[in-house]
Amino acid sequence: HRTKAPQLFSMIREDVSLTEVKKKEKSRKAAEEAARLKGPKADPSQVRVKVLNGGAKGGSAQTVLNWLQNDQLITKSDNGGNAPENVAKTQLVYAPSQADQARLLAEVMGLPASALKPTAEDAAAGAEPEPMALTLGPDFQEPGVPLAAPTEVPKDIPKVEADKTVCAE
Numbered sequence: 091h092r093t094k095a096p097q098l099f100s101m102i103r104e105d106v107s108l109t110e111v112k113k114k115e116k117s118r119k120a121a122e123e124a125a126r127l128k129g130p131k132a133d134p135s136q137v138r139v140k141v142l143n144g145g146a147k148g149g150s151a152q153t154v155l156n157w158l159q160n161d162q163l164i165t166k167s168d169n170g171g172n173a174p175e176n177v178a179k180t181q182l183v184y185a186p187s188q189a190d191q192a193r194l195l196a197e198v199m200g201l202p203a204s205a206l207k208p209t210a211e212d213a214a215a216g217a218e219p220e221p222m223a224l225t226l227g228p229d230f231q232e233p234g235v236p237l238a239a240p241t242e243v244p245k246d247i248p249k250v251e252a253d254k255t256v257c258a259e
Contacts, residue, residue, distance in 0.1 A: 096235045123203035131194040138166040138188075138221040139195060144173035146180075146226035154199075154226065157233035162198050168221065177227040180237055181205050184222040187212045191222060199224070200236025 139158070143151040151169050158164040182201060184192040186208055196206060213219035229237055 096231055100237070120203075123206065125203075126189070126206045126208065127193060127196055127203050129193060130190050131197065132190040134163040134194065134198075135165065137164045137191045137194055139164065139182075139191070139224050140168045140170040140221045142170040142173040142223060142225045144180075144225035145176035145178075145228040146230040150226050150230055154224070154230075154233050158198070161233070164195070164198070166221070170223070173225045177225050179205065179229045180225065180227040181207050182222055182224050183207045183209060185209050185212045185219040187219060188222055195222065195224065199233075200238055202238035205237065 141151045141154050141158070151171065155167055155169045158167045180199075180201065182192055182195060182199075182205055184206070189208065192206055192208070195201070196203075
């Protein structure tokens with residue numbers, strides 16, 4: 091199950107239980123972050139984003155750019171090359187007026203709410219805001235592999251709990 095392995099490893103990395111998934115007590119910050127994912131989403135043709143490599147493996151920005159343009163029809167996307175500095179985790183920086191674009195890109199890329207970083211203010215009145223900046227961090231694996239840890243165990247993953255006796259046949 092090669093496709094399920096990244097999900098499983100991200101659950102382990104984020105300390106999500108495989109046997110009982112409890113809703114963790116959300117802090118106010120987590121609730122604010124989660125709210126960023128709720129609301130209308132822009133049409134892919136309206137999304138303007140610059141993809142930067144901030145610590146992902148070499149060539150990742152171009153790989154994501156090709157995937158966004160060809161598979162997701164987000165044609166207003168550019169390769170920004172290497173970010174000025176590396177990031178700890180993949181992040182998307184956007185102006186408040188680009189929230190609908192950010193929500194669509196977060197959905198397409200499988201970004202967790204914590205990856206969305208709205209700026210304090212929009213571009214000056216009448217000015218076109220800069221494209222959003224998607225900076226790929228060391229947590230990025232490949233397009234289409236969600237960065238957010240799943241909240242449920244992927245189907246078909248066998249689970250054996252320590253208090254059960256299992257005999258091999």
